Structures are given as C-alpha cells and as structure tokens.
Amino acid sequence: MTVRPARRVPWPLIVLVALASGCATESETEPAAEASAPMAASSTPDIAGRVDEFTSWIEVDLDAIGANLEALRQHTGVEVMPVVKNNAYGHGLVPIVRYLAGQGVERVFVANVQEALELRQAGIDLNIVNMGPLFTDGQHMRTVELGITQVVFDDGVVQRLSDAASAVGQDASVFVKVDTGLRRVGVFHDQAADFIERAASLPGIAIEGIFSTFMQTPEEDRAMLARLLAVETDVRARGIDPGLRSMASTDAILHFPESHLDLVRPGMSLYGIYPEEKDLDAGVTLTPALSLKARIELVKWVDEGDSVTYWGRFIAPRRMMIATVHAGFYDGVPRELANVGSVFYAGEFRDIIGSVSLNHVVVDVTGTDASPGDTVEVIGHAGPNAVSAIAETANWMVYSLLNHLNPQTPRVYYQGGEPAALLEP
Numbered sequence: 001m002t003v004r005p006a007r008r009v010p011w012p013l014i015v016l017v018a019l020a021s022g023c024a025t026e027s028e029t030e031p032a033a034e035a036s037a038p039m040a041a042s043s044t045p046d047i048a049g050r051v052d053e054f055t056s057w058i059e060v061d062l063d064a065i066g067a068n069l070e071a072l073r074q075h076t077g078v079e080v081m082p083v084v085k086n087n088a089y090g091h092g093l094v095p096i097v098r099y100l101a102g103q104g105v106e107r108v109f110v111a112n113v114q115e116a117l118e119l120r121q122a123g124i125d126l127n128i129v130n131m132g133p134l135f136t137d138g139q140h141m142r143t144v145e146l147g148i149t150q151v152v153f154d155d156g157v158v159q160r161l162s163d164a165a166s167a168v169g170q171d172a173s174v175f176v177k178v179d180t181g182l183r184r185v186g187v188f189h190d191q192a193a194d195f196i197e198r199a200a201s202l203p204g205i206a207i208e209g210i211f212s213t214f215m216q217t218p219e220e221d222r223a224m225l226a227r228l229l230a231v232e233t234d235v236r237a238r239g240i241d242p243g244l245r246s247m248a249s250t251d252a253i254l255h256f257p258e259s260h261l262d263l264v265r266p267g268m269s270l271y272g273i274y275p276e277e278k279d280l281d282a283g284v285t286l287t288p289a290l291s292l293k294a295r296i297e298l299v300k301w302v303d304e305g306d307s308v309t310y311w312g313r314f315i316a317p318r319r320m321m322i323a324t325v326h327a328g329f330y331d332g333v334p335r336e337l338a339n340v341g342s343v344f345y346a347g348e349f350r351d352i353i354g355s356v357s358l359n360h361v362v363v364d365v366t367g368t369d370a371s372p373g374d375t376v377e378v379i380g381h382a383g384p385n386a387v388s389a390i391a392e393t394a395n396w397m398v399y400s401l402l403n404h405l406n407p408q409t410p411r412v413y414y415q416g417g418e419p420a421a422l423l424e425p
C-alpha cells in the first residue's frame with residue numbers, strides 16, 4: 001500500500017490566500033508561494049483593517065475545529081479523515097486543511113479533482129482522497145502525478161490510472177467505494193471482491209482502502225456494515241490486503257460505534273454541528289466554528305402601518321427603528337427567514353422583518369443606538385441564529401445551510417481569540 005507520509009504544514013500567523021477557483025492547468029499545479037498572494041495582511045491589525053471594509057464576512061474559530069477533531073479522536077479511537085469537500089462545508093478549503101495538517105491529520109476527503117488540485121496548488125502535502133469522478137486522460141495523469149488518492153468503482157478508471165502510473169513512474173493510490181445498499185455510487189458489494197482483485201492485479205495500482213456510505217437507517221446500517229466486512233473477508237481470502245476500512249460519517253460516529261473500523265469520515269461534526277436533535281445526547285461535545293457577520297448599511301424610522309421590503313411582506317405594527325443589513329441570499333441567508341428569522345445585535349436577538357433580498361435583510365433595532373457600520377451576527381453559535389436553528393426555521397437541512405454559503409464571502413480565521421488568517425477570494 002502506498003501512503004504518502006503525513007507532513008506537518010507550518011501554520012503561519014498570517015496567511016492571505018487568494019486562489020483562483022476551478023481546475024488548475026499543469027503549470028498551475030506548482031505549490032503557490034504565500035508571497036505570491038496578490039495582497040498580504042502582515043499583522044492582526046492588518047486583518048482587522050481589512051475587516052473594517054467588508055460588508056459581510058465569515059468568521060471561523062480554528063480552535064473550535066481543533067477541539068472537535070480531538071473530541072472525535074477520543075470518541076472513536078481511530079484515524080479521523082476530515083471531510084473538507086464543498087469548500088470545507090463553507091469554512092474555506094485551503095485554510096481549514098492547512099490548519100488540520102498542523103493538527104496531525106493524515107488525509108482529507110474532497111468532493112472533486114478541482115478541490116484536490118487547489119490544495120496541492122496551495123502547497124498542501126497531506127494525503128488527499130478525491131471522491132469525484134475523473135473524465136479526461138489529463139485528469140488521470142495529474143491525479144497520479146500529484147499523489148492524489150482516487151475513489152474508484154469502475155474498471156475503466158482503474159485501467160486509466162494504471163496506465164497513468166506507468167507513464168508517470170509512480171503508483172496510483174485508490175480507495176474502493178463499495179455500494180452496500182445506498183445505490184448511489186460504488187461497486188455493488190457482491191461484485192466488489194472481484195473488482196478489487198482485478199484492480200490489485202494491474203501494474204501501479206495500490207489499494208489504500210475500502211469504504212462505503214450508510215443509509216442512516218439503523219436496521220439497514222447493520223446489514224450494510226456486515227456487507228462491507230464480508231467484502232474485506234473475501235478480499236483477504238484472495239491474499240489481498242484491502243487496506244483501511246471505513247463506513248462512518250457523523251451519524252455513525254455518534255451512534256454506531258461498531259462501525260468505526262479503521263477510519264471515520266466526519267463532516268458536520270468536525271465543524272461543530274449536530275445534524276439532528278438526537279445527536280445532542282451522543283456524549284460528544286462539539287463546538288460550532290462558523291459565524292456570518294454583516295454590517296448595518298442604513299438605519300431609519302418607519303411609522304405604524306408602513307410596509308417594509310418587497311411585496312409589502314412586513315407591515316410595521318408600531319413606529320419602529322429598522323436597520324438594513326448588508327447580507328442576503330447571495331451570502332447564503334435562506335429566503336425562508338423572511339419575517340421569522342433573527343440576528344444578534346447589541347446583546348439581543350432581533351427580528352428579521354420583511355423579505356430576505358439578494359444582498360439585504362432588514363432588522364428591527366428599536367431601542368438601540370444602531371448606526372451604519374455596526375456589526376450584526378447573522379449566523380451564530382447559539383440561540384435562534386445558530387446553524388441548526390436557522391435550518392429548522394427555514395425548513396432546510398443543516399447541510400444545505402453550510403453548503404450554500406458563498407465562497408466569495410471573505411473568511412477570517414481566529415486562533416486564541418485573535419485573527420490569524422484571512423481568505424479573500
């Protein structure tokens with residue numbers, strides 16, 4: 001089995017990462033020197049100075065992510081492979097992985113090859129497992145050249161990786177996705193051992209592991225686990241080492257200890273979110289890491305009976321002071337929060353009144369001395385504007401909320417309570 005050695009990536013006090021999104025070209029895959037970032041904040045006051053200019057921004061508490069990682073390690077006792085797909089669930093891919101590398105994480109899980117390339121381009125050297133498909137010869141070559149582990153369940157892809165391995169002169173690592181009943185992606189479990197045997201026989205193919213995804217239905221999940229373990233037994237009987245075995249994401253990490261096997265794959269829990277109410281009793285303390293902040297743009301008075309926002313969605317029941325806050329559904333604020341959401345401002349939760357616009361929400365700030373430039377917490381860590389509470393109010397999944405945050409919104413990273421890094425796409 002070829003496994004890249006974990007390398008600790010230094011976490012500089014200040015890193016301003018400005019990366020083009022999308023697929024890197026061959027010449028772009030060289031590690032990007034931090035010095036080549038177009039702008040560089042050089043101190044905490046510099047970051048604070050940049051933040052003063054933002055209309056909306058996301059704050060990420062890296063210490064919370066570190067604490068969640070440790071809690072998950074303690075709870076499972078096995079390797080934790082953070083799921084950093086989809087821009088690290090909105091937290092910002094490169095800064096999060098750079099931080100995780102410094103916490104001893106050996107491998108991370110990305111959604112597609114573009115994310116894998118973005119990490120390599122940023123000089124990140126830990127194992128990257130790509131669960132997304134490859135289509136072109138160039139993608140297969142680059143995957144091998146850059147030491148990215150590819151999720152496989154198709155003979156054609158394994159053959160192309162083997163060809164690329166021969167051309168490049170280094171092994172292609174693969175993680176085999178077994179379909180144990182979800183029927184989404186993966187080689188069906190009753191064909192998996194044959195597939196793995198064929199893959200292992202090809203030159204340059206190194207099997208790093210086998211994994212599957214639960215349905216998250218307890219009765220079905222037990223049968224699914226048994227199917228993955230049967231594949232392992234069959235493969236071993238053929239004299240092949242299947243490598244790491246993995247089944248559990250957050251739900252099974254919290255509720256199905258027998259499924260932890262060699263490697264767990266947390267997404268939500270790493271970011272400090274309990275996806276469901278029942279998760280609160282699982283005995284794992286998680287701390288949310290992300291908040292969305294925005295500035296008040298305008299404060300004004302409206303009279304009783306005045307309508308506020310599109311379609312007159314809100315009619316003032318009395319004379320009110322209202323603030324227009326510069327964050328809306330462009331930033332990822334659900335439109336369903338119209339007239340029912342809350343933000344935190346001046347020590348209290350304040351009602352969102354009227355519709356949520358592309359770039360604005362309007363908030364009742366009666367009784368405050370609100371003024372333009374003041375900061376409002378649109379998404380927070382507790383109470384009615386916490387991620388789970390917003391998702392419930394909006395009737396969204398918590399997953400949708402984090403994964404709809406705009407990647408263009410600047411992100412500020414805190415360590416020890418101080419701004420430590422800034423991501424300004």
Ligand SMILES: Cc1ncc(COP(=O)(O)O)c(C=O)c1O
Nearest residue numbers: 083213249250251265266267268
């Ligand atoms: C294959 C796989 N493993 C793990 C996860 C992480 O799931 P969770 O966020 O529930 O921990 C995901 C997320 O969708 C996934 O697709």
